[in-house]
Structure formats: C-alpha cells, structure tokens
Amino acid sequence: MNTAELDLYRRAVREHVCRLCLDRRPGGGCSRPESDVCPLETHLEPIVESILSVRETDDIDAYVQALRTQNCTQCRQDEDGNCEMRDLVACSVDSYLLCVIEVVEDVARQHGHGRWAAN
Numbered sequence: 571m572n573t574a575e576l577d578l579y580r581r582a583v584r585e586h587v588c589r590l591c592l593d594r595r596p597g598g599g600c601s602r603p604e605s606d607v608c609p610l611e612t613h614l615e616p617i618v619e620s621i622l623s624v625r626e627t628d629d630i631d632a633y634v635q636a637l638r639t640q641n642c643t644q645c646r647q648d649e650d651g652n653c654e655m656r657d658l659v660a661c662s663v664d665s666y667l668l669c670v671i672e673v674v675e676d677v678a679r680q681h682g683h684g685r686w687a688a689n
C-alpha cells in the first residue's frame with residue numbers, strides 16, 4: 571500500500587474512530603503520550619491489511635484472528651499471544667473494533683481496494 575492510499579485510511583480513522591475515542595483531546599488530536607502512541611497511528615498499515623485480508627463474513631472472530639496473527643505479532647503482543655494493552659482495555663483497535671472494521675471497509679469499497687479491487 572502506498573503512502574497516498576494509507577493516508578485515505580488515516581484520515582477516515584481520525585474522522586470516525588478518534589471521534590468516539592475517550593483519549594481524544596476535546597479540541598481534536600490525541601492525548602496519548604509519545605511513549606504510548608496508539609496502534610492506529612503506529613501500525614495502521616498492518617491493521618488495514620489484516621482487515622482487508624478477511625473474506626466477506628459476518629463472523630467478527632475472523633477479523634480478530636486476522637488482526638492478532640498479522641498485526642498484533644508486530645505490535646505489542648507477546649510470544650504467548652498476550653497483550654497488556656488489550657488486557658487493560660487500552661487498545662483502541664480492540665475497544666473500537668466494529669467501527670475500525672467499518673471505516674476500513676468503507677474506504678476500501680470507495681477506492682477499489684481489497685476484495686473490491688477490479689479484476
């Protein structure tokens with residue numbers, strides 16, 4: 571995914587996910603410190619690619635598995651598959667998962683990415 575494509579997802583995430591997030595600053599932007607940057611900022615590309623790797627399904631577990639195997643292994647998850655952030659309910663991907671999936675799939679649908687790509 572190139573930078574311009576990734577920026578489409580970044581803008582949509584900031585507009586639709588950050589808007590719901592308790593860590594959002596009242597005037598806009600994110601309140602999390604540099605030592606604890608949100609995975610939607612640090613790992614947006616593998617998050618998007620994980621979601622787009624899932625075939626059409628209503629099974630949320632398919633998305634969870636894709637994210638944990640393709641993204642979380644590059645993020646803060648340990649070798650045993652545990653993540654302290656997730657356990658503390660402090661991971662925005664996990665906390666706002668349905669919204670993250672919807673936002674990513676909407677951008678992909680609009681721009682012909684993933685399973686919406688022209689053959």
Ligand code: SF4
Binds near residue numbers: 592600601609610662
């Ligand atoms: S923690 Fe993540 S989702 Fe929440 S406001 Fe910050 S960047 Fe957005």
Ligand code: SF4
Binds near residue numbers: 641643654664
């Ligand atoms: S659950 Fe943990 S490893 Fe997975 S995206 Fe969130 S912070 Fe990263």
